[in-house]
Amino acid sequence: MKQADVPSLMLSIDKLHAFYGKSHVLHGVQFDVKAGEIVALLGRNGSGRSTTAKAIMGLVDSQGSVLWKGQQTLGMKAYEVAHLGIGYVPENRDIFPSLTVQQNLLLGVKNTRKQGRWSLDDMYRMFPRLKERQHTDAGVLSGGEQQMLTLCRTLMGDPDLIIIDEPTEGLAPKIVNLVADYLEELKKRGISVLLIEQKLTIAMKISDRCLVMGHGRIVFEGTPETLRNDSYIRKEWLEV
Secondary structure (H helix, E strand, O other): OOOOHHHHHHEEEEEEEEEEEEEEEEEEEEEEEEEOOEEEEEEEOOOOOOHHHHHHOOOOEEEEEEEEOOOOOOOOOOOHHHHOOEEEEOOOOOOOOOOOHHHHHHOOOOOOOOOOOHHHHHHHHOOOOHHHHOOHHHHHHHHHHHHHHHHHHHHOOOOOOOEEEOOOOOHHHHHHHHHHHHHHHHHHHOOEEEEEOOOOHHHHHHOEEEEEEEEOOEEEEOOOHHHHHHHHHHHHHHHO
């Protein structure tokens, strides 16, 4: 690799193993994410996708290597990983129900002494519905609105990479399209995305590369076009 290319490599995973107690879930996972790249991590439920995200964030017992901009993060606490510039949007959304939309967004700010790349106005421009509901308690929002809020709260922390777990799960088609627009906006601003998805449609549309997981391993890596043309991989590892 040329010296000039080194800064483009943001996240590098190598020989990653993860465990829940005695249960061995990840078996030597290996991949990377470059600057400004959207990588889709696909697979059926139970394939190890969410565990991969949790391992990167330091939320499960793991072995191997997780390099963030060349720095080893395996063994760090989740908040330490987050402060390095990795945002994480979990599948369960984790909003603060008794706080307003705006209060939830402000909680996402990690450095109050430095102006980040994203402002409240940016959030409200991307999702006008949040602006309408800015003084509403987050607990009464619809599922789609809560997903918008979680995505935006993570952005307020000004990450260089966002890991997003199943952002379109249970959402109406109109909201799914909004999420796709949001992810493309991130790419335009140079933010890397690791997108964990079951829906092939959105992943094929916006990702630069697709990874497919099966039984805790990466079983395919390639472009969306290559995956689209590989009927064996889709049938064996993705289709229900």
